Amino acid sequence: MQRSNRSGEILVIGEIREGTLHSATVELTAKARELADRLGTKVTTLLMYDRVDMNVEDLAWWGADVVLCVVGEPFRYFNQEVYTNVISYLIKGRNPQIVLAPATTSGRTYMPAVAAKVHTGLTADCTGLDIDADTGLLLQTRPAIGGNIMATIQTPNHLPQMATVRPRTFPVPKPNRGRKARVEHPDLPGEVFTSSIEVLGKEHQEGMDVNIQDLDVVVSGGKGLKKAENFNLLRELASLLGGGVGASRAAVDNKWISYPHQVGLSGKVVSPKVYFAVGISGSVQHLAGMQTADFVVAINKDPEAPIFRVADIALCGDLFDIVPRIIEKIKEQRGKE
Amino acid sequence: MLIAVLVKQVPDSDEVKMDEEKGTMVRSGVGAIINPLDLHAIECAIDLREKFGGKVRVFSMGPPQAEEALREAVALGVDEVFLLTDPCFAAADTWATAKTLAAAIAKTGPYDLILAGEKATDGETGQVGPEVAVMLGLPFSTYVSQLDIEKDSAVVRRTVEDGVEIQRLPLPCLLTVLRDLNEPSMPTLAGKKKARRFDVVKWDHEKVGLNPEEVGLSGSPTRVVKIFYPKVTREGAFYKGKDLDKGIEHLLKELHSMGVLDGGKDNAEK
Ligand SMILES: Cc1cc2nc3c(=O)[nH]c(=O)nc-3n(C[C@H](O)[C@H](O)[C@H](O)COP(=O)(O)OP(=O)(O)OC[C@H]3O[C@@H](n4cnc5c(N)ncnc54)[C@H](O)[C@@H]3O)c2cc1C
Ligand SMILES: Cc1cc2nc3c(=O)[nH]c(=O)nc-3n(C[C@H](O)[C@H](O)[C@H](O)COP(=O)(O)OP(=O)(O)OC[C@H]3O[C@@H](n4cnc5c(N)ncnc54)[C@H](O)[C@@H]3O)c2cc1C
Numbered sequence: 001m002q003r004s005n006r007s008g009e010i011l012v013i014g015e016i017r018e019g020t021l022h023s024a025t026v027e028l029t030a031k032a033r034e035l036a037d038r039l040g041t042k043v044t045t046l047l048m049y050d051r052v053d054m055n056v057e058d059l060a061w062w063g064a065d066v067v068l069c070v071v072g073e074p075f076r077y078f079n080q081e082v083y084t085n086v087i088s089y090l091i092k093g094r095n096p097q098i099v100l101a102p103a104t105t106s107g108r109t110y111m112p113a114v115a116a117k118v119h120t121g122l123t124a125d126c127t128g129l130d131i132d133a134d135t136g137l138l139l140q141t142r143p144a145i146g147g148n149i150m151a152t153i154q155t156p157n158h159l160p161q162m163a164t165v166r167p168r169t170f171p172v173p174k175p176n177r178g179r180k181a182r183v184e185h186p187d188l189p190g191e192v193f194t195s196s197i198e199v200l201g202k203e204h205q206e207g208m209d210v211n212i213q214d215l216d217v218v219v220s221g222g223k224g225l226k227k228a229e230n231f232n233l234l235r236e237l238a239s240l241l242g243g244g245v246g247a248s249r250a251a252v253d254n255k256w257i258s259y260p261h262q263v264g265l266s267g268k269v270v271s272p273k274v275y276f277a278v279g280i281s282g283s284v285q286h287l288a289g290m291q292t293a294d295f296v297v298a299i300n301k302d303p304e305a306p307i308f309r310v311a312d313i314a315l316c317g318d319l320f321d322i323v324p325r326i327i328e329k330i331k332e333q334r335g336k337e
Numbered sequence: 338m339l340i341a342v343l344v345k346q347v348p349d350s351d352e353v354k355m356d357e358e359k360g361t362m363v364r365s366g367v368g369a370i371i372n373p374l375d376l377h378a379i380e381c382a383i384d385l386r387e388k389f390g391g392k393v394r395v396f397s398m399g400p401p402q403a404e405e406a407l408r409e410a411v412a413l414g415v416d417e418v419f420l421l422t423d424p425c426f427a428a429a430d431t432w433a434t435a436k437t438l439a440a441a442i443a444k445t446g447p448y449d450l451i452l453a454g455e456k457a458t459d460g461e462t463g464q465v466g467p468e469v470a471v472m473l474g475l476p477f478s479t480y481v482s483q484l485d486i487e488k489d490s491a492v493v494r495r496t497v498e499d500g501v502e503i504q505r506l507p508l509p510c511l512l513t514v515l516r517d518l519n520e521p522s523m524p525t526l527a528g529k530k531k532a533r534r535f536d537v538v539k540w541d542h543e544k545v546g547l548n549p550e551e552v553g554l555s556g557s558p559t560r561v562v563k564i565f566y567p568k569v570t571r572e573g574a575f576y577k578g579k580d581l582d583k584g585i586e587h588l589l590k591e592l593h594s595m596g597v598l599d600g601g602k603d604n605a606e607k
Contacts, residue, residue: 017499078502080467081476105497109479112431112464116471121432121558124462143567145348145459152563196476196507200492204500211498217597241597259517260496265458266373266516273595295595296571297588308573313591315584316577322585329585333598 008160009042009094010035012064013087013101013111016049016075023214024102024167026062031129031170032100033063035138038131041097044068048086050076060181062173067183077199083110085192088117093186096160098138100129103164111164121155122162125269127169127292128152137161146265146288166292167213168271205260210244212261216273217243220263220290223250224279224300224319231257233323234278240330246270246290248280264289279319282307299323338391338486340382341442342415343453343465345372346399346406371406374454376413376521378514381484382452383414383522389486392416394445398426398437404537412524412532419445423541425549430557431460435468437552440545443473450491451511455480466513476510482517 010032014025025045032043042065047056049071056067068090074082087110091099099114101107103125115122128141132154138161141152155161212218219238221231234245246263247256263270265285275293280286282298282305290296291310298311299319308314315322349368371379382393395410397403398421407418421441429437442451451470456463463479470477482501483494491510495502496517506512524532542549550556576584592598 078497079504080478084471105480105495108463109467112462112467113471113477115432115464116435116468119432119558121430122462122464123559124431124464139562144461146461147567150565150567151561152565154560154562155558156560158558197478198505200503200505202500202502213498241592243597260498274592274597291567295591296573298573303577308575310571311573312571313584313588314573314575315581315588316575317581322581325581326585326588329589330592330598333589333593 007041008097009044009066010039010098010100011091011094011096011160012043012045013099013107014045014047014059015102015104015106016047016052017078019049019051019053021052021054022102022104022167023172024104024165026059027167027170027172028100028102028165029059029064030062030173031165032098035098035129035131036063039097039136042066044094044096046070046087046090048075048083050074057181057183058175060179061175061177063179064181067181069183069185070188071185072193074193074195077202078106079195079197079199080106080109080113081195081197082193084113084117085195086188087114089188089192090186091118091160099160099162101164103166107164111162115162118160120158120160120162121153122164123153123155124164126163126165127271129163129165138163143292146284147269147291148284148288166269166271205258212244212246212263213268213270215242215244215270217241217276218246218263218270218272218274218290218293219243219276219278220246220248220280221251221257221278222248222280222286223254225251225256228256230320233320233327234276237276237323237327237330240327241274243272243274248283248286277307277311278323280307281305282310338385338389338449339446340385340391340393341446341448341451342375342378342382342393342395342410343438343451343469344375344379344395344397344406344410345454345457346370346397346403347372347457347459369402369405371409372454372457374456374514374516377516377518378452378454379410379413379415380519380521381514382450384519385450385486391449394419394448396421396438396441398422398429398434400427407537408532408535409524411535412528413522414525414528417538418535419538419540421540421545423552425542425555426553428554428557429552430559431462431464431468432558433552433554433556435465435472436556437545437547438465439469439472440547441540442469444546447509449508450486451475451509453511453513455513455515463513466511470511473511476506477512478504478506478510479513480515481512482515484512484514484518
């Protein structure tokens with residue numbers, strides 16, 4: 001779509017999985033509010049679902065002016081074709097200047113399809129969003145090449161400007177419970193709900209009930225763990241901190257833990273508050289998945305291990321000695337409280 | 338079955354070294370390889386050809402050197418390879434890349450199935466596959482970790498954050514694949530021999546059938562306006578031997594100030 005409208009709204013695509021609102025929806029709505037205030041425009045959050053466990057109007061608390069609800073059986077499971085149709089249809093009618101979606105497997109699937117359909121650019125997996133003070137254009141910053149470089153990207157001549165945003169990139173502000181939003185149920189032609197894709201079902205698998213991308217604390221283990229049972233040590237530490245367990249590819253390849261736990265270039269990218277790398281050397285490919293963590297703790301017996309160079313706290317020694325000591329100290333502290 | 342596979346040549350990440358002073362990636366002298374996930378797409382295509390007969394065609398858009406990646410694909414057993422190469426294709430974003438690939442596919446098709454990697458290890462957007470599908474007007478799926486062809490449809494298992502989604506798509510369709518799909522084979526000796534003499538088809542914008550304005554940088558809606566290098570080294574505190582106790586104290590203090598010591602409490606007691 002060629003540029004026509006510089007006063008349009010910011011449209012946030014929300015994500016509801018099996019009735020539960022994904023935290024990225026709130027995060028993106030709040031970020032969109034901040035950007036919209038600078039542009040002098042409004043924020044619309046779109047939700048597509050068959051059921052939901054919240055009062056959707058509450059998204060106003062984080063900055064939505066309008067909550068658009070598209071409700072129906074086709075949203076019981078994710079269907080990329082229906083999502084693409086609905087979003088493209090709404091973009092054509094509403095002319096937003098910016099469209100944001102979480103860089104989840106779903107967002108990374110329907111957003112490129114929408115961008116191709118409405119003929120505009122799409123910046124992937126952003127970790128920074130800003131407005132250019134001179135032009136009012138969206139400045140989209142993203143890591144590439146395994147997190148080794150950052151690029152700032154603009155979409156100067158096409159609308160809308162579209163980006164997927166890595167979950168947990170932006171802080172979620174305190175809700176302003178007095179704020180109100182208008183809830184709208186847009187009229188959509190029946191054909192946007194028809195799809196050639198048939199969703200046959202969904203299976204929840206071991207290790208997939210908890211998504212390490214959604215956690216504040218990730219405790220990852222590598223080749224240094226030596227065997228599957230030793231991951232229990234990391235599980236204990238993780239659960240004390242309300243977190244989950246990640247792994248290097250070496251650990252996954254050895255079948256000590258399943259693939260959904262893998263962090264890195266060919267696994268997941270995580271940005272927790274605290275990342276523990278235990279018995280992980282710190283290959284470029286592993287760093288690609290955890291460099292954006294706020295705080296990194298590395299435990300390794302090799303003083304030269306590259307992981308120490310990206311660590312805020314480096315504990316050099318035998319992990320089978322250090323991890324139990326940390327667990328013990330945490331329990332001790334708890335006892336005191 | 339006539340199958341098209343999209344293959345990108347990327348820098349060999351095994352050889353990637355960091356310039357520790359500048360925190361930049363050292364690119365010179367780094368080899369180029371087929372994007373690792375694309376090897377799984379090639380393997381899948383060859384398996385299907387063995388089962389159902391037909392042909393596997395590989396398409397790559399890139400500089401003349403990308404011919405190497407295509408010869409490697411020949412060594413792995415694909416039937417025909419197309420290199421879309423033209424100075425005006427340079428600096429394409431995913432939209433312009435997809436446009437170019439889609440045009441070549443439309444011109445040589447129709448195909449029963451189009452396969453791509455879920456993402457490339459350099460650009461890492463994962464956008465090219467879905468964009469090609471939409472431009473061809475085909476249904477598509479992503480994150481495919483298992484595929485069964487049943488009559489006129491593809492039944493796929495797609496691995497997502499919280500489980501596996503099972504979908505049935507009509508053929509033709511486009512799928513982007515994960516490494517769980519299969520184990521890529523090594524090139525055979527006969528394959529390598531064949532690859533050396535193989536005729537790589539090269540197409541410029543005229544052959545592809547697009548105007549120079551529609552491709553490369555001029556056809557790209559996005560612009561990279563700045564590139565910078567993130568800080569890779571942190572001012573870390575290092576503890577060893579007798580100092581480890583101090584290190585663990587330090588760690589607990591940090592965990593406390595970040596609120597995760599208490600945050601985890603309810604969870605641990607559940
Ligand atoms: C295309 C490609 C994609 C890849 N994708 C990924 C990815 O997504 N994620 C990933 O992690 N890797 C990935 N890799 C693999 C990566 O290159 C490394 O091989 C891998 O990360 C190594 O895992 P590791 O650190 O656990 O093992 P190692 O490198 O073997 O390190 C083990 C570490 O444990 C330490 N150690 C051993 N025993 C102890 C002990 N008792 N106490 C304390 N420390 C101990 C050792 O000092 C060593 O530093 C990829 C590679 C390629 C080519
Ligand atoms: C630092 C940096 C950041 C960038 N960010 C963006 C961005 O946010 N948005 C954007 O639109 N562009 C971006 N680009 C441009 C983008 O990298 C290129 O368009 C690239 O050619 C394709 O994108 P990709 O590497 O992300 O491929 P992906 O979409 O990740 O590749 C997925 C699959 O598509 C197929 N494929 C991809 N490229 C080709 C090809 N040339 N030939 C054949 N098959 C192929 C392969 O099967 C591959 O496995 C960026 C470029 C740089 C240097």
